Amino acid sequence: MVRMSAEERRESVIRAAMSEFARGGYYGTSTEAIAKRVGVSQPYLFRLFPGKKAIFLAAAERCLQDARRVFMEASEGLHGEEALHAMANAYTQLIAEQPEKLQMQLQTYVAVAAAEAAGDLEFGEMVRKCWMELFDAVHVPLGGDVGETTTFMAYGMLVNALVGMGFPPEHRIWEGFYISARAKTGQGEA
Structure with missing residues (x-):
């Protein structure tokens, strides 16, 4: 049996x-x-992280x-x-395939x-810092356009809110997204 390093164990705790x-x-x-999920004792968990808050902050930051x-x-x-559509599609795929990422968010x-x-x-300081990094990751490919x-x-x-509330993809609440996407690509009704 191969022993995990403290860093590998820390990574498994975050997941x-x-x-x-x-x-x-x-x-x-x-x-x-x-x-229990990681398969370690609580004392070992607290050797990796100083407390529950530190564990949560690490998980939130990773998310x-x-x-x-x-x-x-x-x-x-x-x-x-092109960047806008690629990012939207990638995010949609992320939350469809790994719903726990959205739930954690x-x-x-x-x-x-x-x-x-x-x-x-x-909590807020860390999340706002990460949120600004997220904003900037979108902002640059969109040409620095603040409105976009x-x-x-x-x-x-x-x-996030609609998925979090459990609206299925075929629900009428999503129609506005499809209308907006068609209008942006010029495929609206004539």
Whole structure:
């Protein structure tokens, strides 16, 4: 049997934490559940991370970094409309194939709101930093157009909310996306 290094074990904790926090949120997830999923003891878990908050922050940061990486890879070498469509398609694929990434993202926003209401600004600072990196990853391929970037991010958050609420792809709520896409490509009704 091959032993994992501390860094490999830390990585497995982050992946497990993303799954557990995606399901239960910050307050509804125990470190015991994360340790069990990884196959380590809680004391070992706390040798890798100083506490539950540090585990959550690492998982939230990874979640947002993964989304940023998806945008960057999808838009590589592309600009404008081509980049926009490539990033939108890549993100749609990400949340369809790995729904826990979207669930973790939504849990992150809830945790920030709850923490800041209680006076803890650390969650928000990290998430805002990652959000700006995400914004910039979209902004550059869209030619530095603030309006296009804002619209893309706004549509993305709407997609997050609708998927998070469980609207199936065939529901009429999605019609506006299809109409908007047809209008942008000139395939609207005559």
